[in-house]
Structure formats: structure tokens, C-alpha cells
Amino acid sequence: MKAITENSALLIRLPERFNRDEARLLRAEIERSLTLDQPCMIVDFSNVKEIDTAGLDMILHVMVNVARQDGAVQVGNISAEAATMLELAGMDRILNMFPRIPDDMATVQVVPGRARAKQEEAEEEQAAQTEQPQPLAA
């Protein structure tokens, strides 16, 4: 993962099932990144289909920590399922209270746990395919 600087926002891409295990892995990753004053975070919920209480708790934990350091949290893309779950927990209103992150700010991506492993696997596979010698035209 690239180092986060004062001029960049952390983009957290949540997995399809954001449960206790994924939340624990993500917490470790984010806490390493939360060293700056006024941190900026963009949470991407576009892949999320299920969130449990541990996942919701993790999002709340991020919001509290960012708020303490006068930072900003913003929802990136969001699935209908995630929007429903955030509304259910009343967290949609809290997320809207944060100041807006400038659109042109550079992002450093964080993908937690298994989702990251899957992404890396896919990237490796793609890289392997591009490296394969192409058949010569007859």
C-alpha cells in the first residue's frame, strides 16, 4: 500500500460481506494509516451486499476517530443494500455531517483482508495473461 500524505485521501473499498473478520482486518490497516491530522477517508460501499453489527461498528469506529482528528469521511459509491443497512443503523445521517472532500484529491486505496487477496489474485492472473506469448499469425 502506498503511504498516505496530507494531500491524499484514503479510499476504503469494502468487500461484499463486511462482517466481523473483514472488519478486524480493516481496522488494523486503517489504524496504521490514521496518523495524520485531519485525515480524509472515502468509503466505497459499491460491492457491499451484507453488513453485520461488527461491520457497522467498524464504520462507526472510523467515523469517531476521523472526527476526533477534525478529518472528513465521505461515502463513495454505494450499493442499494449498503444504503439500506446504513439507514437501518441511522449512520447515513452521521456520514452526511462530515465536510466534503475535494473531488480532485488523490486517493490511496485500501482493500481489507480476503477481498484484497482476491483482488491481488485477479491482478496477478491478468498480469500473467498479458505476459503470455501471443500466437504467431500463420
Place this chain on the structure above:
Amino acid sequence: MRVGAIVTVPAAIQEEDLSLQEGTRPQHLLAGPLACYEILGSTILQRILDALRDAGIQQQTVLLEESGSEGLFPSRLRPTRNFFSAWEGSVQQQVDEGAEILFLIRLGAYLELDFDEVLAFHCQTAGVLTQVYDHKSAFDVAVVNTNQLRGDNGSYRGRLSALIPYHKRFNFTGYTNRLREPQDLRQLAHDGLLRRNSIRPLGKEVSPEVWMGEGATVDSSARISGPVYIGARSRVKGSCLVNGATTIERDCEVDFGTTVTDSSILPETYLGIGLNFLHSVVTANKLFHLDRNVAVKISDRNLVGKRRLTGTLKKSMGKKDFFNRSGPQLNEADSHL
């Protein structure tokens, strides 16, 4: 004149179909046929059977379809042998018991039909087969003379199919709900609470537009703003807010500080602490959001789950059997429900 009725209940959706369709077909929020879900304290099936009984049609048979069988008249194209034999047996039994006219009803849609009126139309037009229509299309409700079904060769369904070209249309203009999507289920409950249809809540009106079923409890710190229905043995705990034509069916629990607005909570559902349910239909493991048209699976019981029943509550529930409450005959395997 002796009149009988055969009511068929559409098949339950199988679990494997549910997993395949997850997220793409939100109507599959509910595993069973919508007609078997309780709305304001009673199922559509039970309400139809009561309406038939009120119209003097005592000879009733309820059949449960198997998956693959669709439509009012058993299809030759998609044979489901057990259902056909049960259907043939039911017609035979109705004929043997002296029924001269037979109502054939498939519980796909809810319609507030005056069965006497349909019967009068059928007799006046001297038709052999009458089917109910609205301005859009046909409903799965038909009336047939049993003497037209008698014969030595072939099956009842074969003889019934031969009558289809000669059927007469009964044009229905009353209240209908096609019960295809969770939105339809919600609309039906909403209309019932607002007295837009004839579905009345099963319970007492304890304050203006607030109905409570037997044994339902509401904490004194909870705010209930009608129209609202709270079903039998359901419990609304402290600091909750229930409003916006919400229906909470039997044996539910709404835990501390939760808000339920413009939603239908289906039986035996637990709603966790401090949550907001808005424009939703909620079961013990799924939430269907009506505005977003999305079904969300919830497997965390801290949020939504099946209500854990205490010994006393279980005792007070008694044996749940919504098919046999009024004693209609149920054929077919009832394991689907």
C-alpha cells in the same frame, strides 16, 4: 343449488431458486406464496375461505400446488402428476357430494369479489364456464357447471379445457391487488389500515386507528401514532416509535428505541435495539426496502432475527395451523409451508 369451491394455493418458492434469484428478483423476499402470509392478523387464504363461507359455499377444498404448476386450469404442458391427481380427486369428490356449480380459485391475486354476484351472473347468462376479468386481464377465478365436467372418457381437466373457448367474462371493477411483489403486500396492509379495502385488522381498536391483537403489549414510554396494527402477542419495548400505517404481525418484538415507519413486519420477527425501519417489509432474515426495490439478507440477530419465544408465549400461541382453522379440506403434501 349446491355450490362447491376448489381453492389452489400457488407453490412455495424452493430455497435453491431463492439463492439463484437473490438480488435480481426482489419479490422472492418471501419463500412462501404471498396468499399464505398474514396481513392484519389473517392470511388471504383464510379471508377468501371466510368470504366463500359467508356466501353459503360450505363445500371447500384447498389444494397446494407443486412448483411447475401455474395457472388456474391445470396445464398439459407442465405436468405435475401429484397435483393433477389431487385436483382430479377433488373435482370427483365435489361431484360425488352433489355440487352442481364449482368455483375454481387460484390464490394469485387478492380481489374483493362478491361470490353471490358472480354466481348470479353465471346462472343468468346460462354459461357453462365464467371467468372473472378486470380491465387489464383475467383473474384466476372461474365458475363451472359440474354437469359439463361429467363424462366417461378422459379427465376432468381435459373436459374443462374443452370449455375454455365458450367461457363468459364477468367484469369485475372492485378492489384488486395482484400480490406479485412485496410492495403489493405492503399496499394491501396499508389500504386495510386506511379502510380502502375490506380487510379489517384482527384485534381491538384500543385508541383511534390503533389496533392491537390479543396479548399484544406496548411499553408506556413507546409512542404509537395511528394508523397502526400490532398483532397478537407482539411486544413493543420502551422508547420505540411506531407510525405511518405500520403493521406488526403476530409474535413480533420491537426492541428498545427502534423506529418503525410505513413498514410491514411479518410474523415472529425480532427487530433489534435502536434501529430505523423505513418503507420496508421485514421478515426474520430479510429486509425488503420498498423505495430502493432491494431485498437485503440479514443474518445478524442483533439487527433482525426470528423472535425467541419463551415457554409461556409458546403455550399461548397454541398450535399454528392457518389452513385448518375453519376446517377446509387440505389435499396435497403440506410440507411446502
